[in-house]
Amino acid sequence: MPNVFTANRLSDGLVVYLGRDGNWLRDLASAGVAEDKDGIAVLEAMAAQSAKDQIIVGAYPMDVEIDAGKPRAKSVRERIRAAHRPTIKPVSEAN
Amino acid sequence: MYRYDEFDRDFLADRNRDFRGQVARRLAGDLSEDEFKPLRLMNGLYLQLHAYMLRVAIPYGVLSSRQLRQLGMIARRWDKGFGHWTTRQNIQFNWIKLTDVPDILEALAEVDMHAIQTSGNCIRNVTADPLAGAAADEIEDPRVWAEIIRQWSTNHPEFSFLPRKFKFAITGALEDRAAIAFHDIGIRMVGGPGGTKGFRIYAGGGQGRTPYVAQEVKDFLEPGQLLSYLEAMLRVYNMHGRRDNMYKARIKILVNAIGVDAYRDQVEAEWKRIQSEGIDFPAEEVERIRAHFAAPKLPNMRVDEAAFSKARAKDAGFDRWVRHNVSQHRNPQYAIVSVAFKEPGRPPGDASATEMEQVADAAERYSRGEVRVTYSQNVILPHVARVDLHDLYSDLKSAGLVEGNTDLITDIIACPGLDYCNLANARAIPVAQDITERFSDPKRAEDIGELRLNISGCINACGHHHAGHIGILGVDKKGTEHYQITLGGSPGDDASVGSILGPSFPAEDITDAIENIVETYLAKRQDGEAFLTTYKRIGADPFKEALYGTR
Numbered sequence: 001m002p003n004v005f006t007a008n009r010l011s012d013g014l015v016v017y018l019g020r021d022g023n024w025l026r027d028l029a030s031a032g033v034a035e036d037k038d039g040i041a042v043l044e045a046m047a048a049q050s051a052k053d054q055i056i057v058g059a060y061p062m063d064v065e066i067d068a069g070k071p072r073a074k075s076v077r078e079r080i081r082a083a084h085r086p087t088i089k090p091v092s093e094a095n
Numbered sequence: 096m097y098r099y100d101e102f103d104r105d106f107l108a109d110r111n112r113d114f115r116g117q118v119a120r121r122l123a124g125d126l127s128e129d130e131f132k133p134l135r136l137m138n139g140l141y142l143q144l145h146a147y148m149l150r151v152a153i154p155y156g157v158l159s160s161r162q163l164r165q166l167g168m169i170a171r172r173w174d175k176g177f178g179h180w181t182t183r184q185n186i187q188f189n190w191i192k193l194t195d196v197p198d199i200l201e202a203l204a205e206v207d208m209h210a211i212q213t214s215g216n217c218i219r220n221v222t223a224d225p226l227a228g229a230a231a232d233e234i235e236d237p238r239v240w241a242e243i244i245r246q247w248s249t250n251h252p253e254f255s256f257l258p259r260k261f262k263f264a265i266t267g268a269l270e271d272r273a274a275i276a277f278h279d280i281g282i283r284m285v286g287g288p289g290g291t292k293g294f295r296i297y298a299g300g301g302q303g304r305t306p307y308v309a310q311e312v313k314d315f316l317e318p319g320q321l322l323s324y325l326e327a328m329l330r331v332y333n334m335h336g337r338r339d340n341m342y343k344a345r346i347k348i349l350v351n352a353i354g355v356d357a358y359r360d361q362v363e364a365e366w367k368r369i370q371s372e373g374i375d376f377p378a379e380e381v382e383r384i385r386a387h388f389a390a391p392k393l394p395n396m397r398v399d400e401a402a403f404s405k406a407r408a409k410d411a412g413f414d415r416w417v418r419h420n421v422s423q424h425r426n427p428q429y430a431i432v433s434v435a436f437k438e439p440g441r442p443p444g445d446a447s448a449t450e451m452e453q454v455a456d457a458a459e460r461y462s463r464g465e466v467r468v469t470y471s472q473n474v475i476l477p478h479v480a481r482v483d484l485h486d487l488y489s490d491l492k493s494a495g496l497v498e499g500n501t502d503l504i505t506d507i508i509a510c511p512g513l514d515y516c517n518l519a520n521a522r523a524i525p526v527a528q529d530i531t532e533r534f535s536d537p538k539r540a541e542d543i544g545e546l547r548l549n550i551s552g553c554i555n556a557c558g559h560h561h562a563g564h565i566g567i568l569g570v571d572k573k574g575t576e577h578y579q580i581t582l583g584g585s586p587g588d589d590a591s592v593g594s595i596l597g598p599s600f601p602a603e604d605i606t607d608a609i610e611n612i613v614e615t616y617l618a619k620r621q622d623g624e625a626f627l628t629t630y631k632r633i634g635a636d637p638f639k640e641a642l643y644g645t646r
Contacts, residue, residue: 012192086514
């Protein structure tokens with residue numbers, strides 16, 4: 001099952017995804033994908049270091065599906081996180 | 096309303112300075128997340144799905160227009176231009192940066208507000224009747240005692256690390272509008288012997304995964320003994336509460352495990368032991384606090400009843416608003432107005448910065464600058480002269496806040512659900528939006544009549560689904576959002592926990608299922624009886640049959 005690592009950025013809490021180069025990105029489609037246990041372990045070690053470096057909090061691996069070569073969130077929860085917004089029409093736009 | 100003294104302000108300034116330092120140390124790496132998390136939670140700061148969420152305490156739901164305007168400023172400057180009224184009379188900001196929190200707390204302190212004890216296993220914000228100090232059926236203003244409990248419970252050293260969070264509600268009126276039966280401790284002011292007034296105390300109520308209606312612990316308690324009695328109640332709970340299992344750690348589990356009689360016996364024994372320790376506030380301190388809540392001097396504002404009736408006859412919207420959103424004030428020349436944040440299709444509880452400012456303006460113009468937040472996620476203007484009602488209606492109409500639907504099917508309580516909350520299993524707000532759009536015809540909603548529909552996105556029940564006449568609970572069924580329906584819950588004097596009707600529905604079917612229930616009720620009701628009355632008379636079977644057939 002392909003996995004990516006996600007977390008919240010420490011300074012503002014925003015949702016981020018771990019890129020292959022160790023940077024944390026807002027766009028899930030640009031995240032580094034691990035295809036097996038070894039790949040997950042590599043991402044996990046990078047995430048742990050980022051937590052120590054006060055970049056992110058609460059990192060965890062999440063299942064993704066690959067669509068046109070890019071990772072896409074599977075669960076409703078992760079789709080909402082990846083969209084960086086709720087699925088509702090916010091009141092500030094409604095009025 | 097209660098105004099801070101120098102002691103309160105100094106305390107808050109110290110506390111905010113501490114937190115500013117803690118945030119700086121967290122960002123510098125001198126505090127780990129494990130070390131920092133309990134500190135931020137003590138200041139109401141959660142990390143949610145998309146960002147940090149700051150929950151700001153609104154003590155017993157009471158706000159001044161100045162405070163409301165400041166909340167609007169915070170929403171605009173540090174959030175995305177809106178906040179969310181919670182189901183405990185507080186406000187949450189959903190898009191907060193950790194780096195901004197110290198400045199936000201300072202902005203709150205400027206108007207005597209904070210976020211202390213809006214999280215954690217401590218005594219949370221005390222909730223109260225939102226019509227306090229104005230309602231026609233009031234025995235005594237509960238805000239005086241809510242404030243006394245607030246002062247006693249803030250930073251209480253013994254009760255800052257309880258087995259679990261702890262929630263109080265208090266009402267001073269004949270009708271319970273504070274859902275006291277669904278609180279860890281519920282307090283009702285009652286008349287006593289010889290014309291005295293005192294308290295009836297209930298314990299062990301709550302929602303969540305194991306819902307219970309609170310049970311009576313003390314039939315009558317003299318006012319001067321309130322704090323020592325509460326201290327004894329909390330101490331017994333603190334000693335026995337299940338710290339080993341968070342799902343069994345609330346007082347409701349204790350009270351129901353050992354029985355209310357055994358719990359009462361232990362409380363009485365502890366109370367007897369500590370009564371002489373001077374826990375209760377001296378009478379002069381109670382009077383000092385009471386003076387903050389002195390009834391406002393409302394000028395004589397006679398209304399021309401003929402002109403008022405004519406205005407109602409001319410404008411159906413105004414007439415409906417008066418029928419559903421205006422209630423009786425203790426002064427017959429005045430009224431209590433519910434400002435509905437529940438226009439069909441909008442997210443229950445969300446309020447934009449502009450709306451907060453508009454309501455603050457209206458409160459200043461028409462309600463002596465006083466505002467209340469309700470647990471049903473609306474706002475109350477408590478002291479409006481009846482002669483001003485039409486002008487207020489017109490002002491609120493331009494703000495888009497005149498839906499005349501208080502306690503109707505479109506006045507839905509909903510938690511933030513999976514759109515924001517880390518604990519949620521399913522979305523709640525979009526379900527509320529769909530249902531309110533389905534019932535958006537105001538005549539239809541009015542014909543259906545009083546119907547409390549509450550939605551929670553998980554079993555923690557922040558959306559009070561157990562207490563809804565119709566309750567909807569979001570569940571995760573093999574990775575998809577499903578919704579379970581309960582019927583027959585009630586938050587008020589006839590408090591009851593709703594019963595599960597049957598198998599859950601997928602998201603796409605839940606609005607149809609609710610409409611089916613409503614149509615079944617309309618077909619079965621007699622003499623215009625309310626939904627809950629019909630349900631109690633005919634039971635769940637006709638609803639089950641209509642929804643599930645023979646399956």
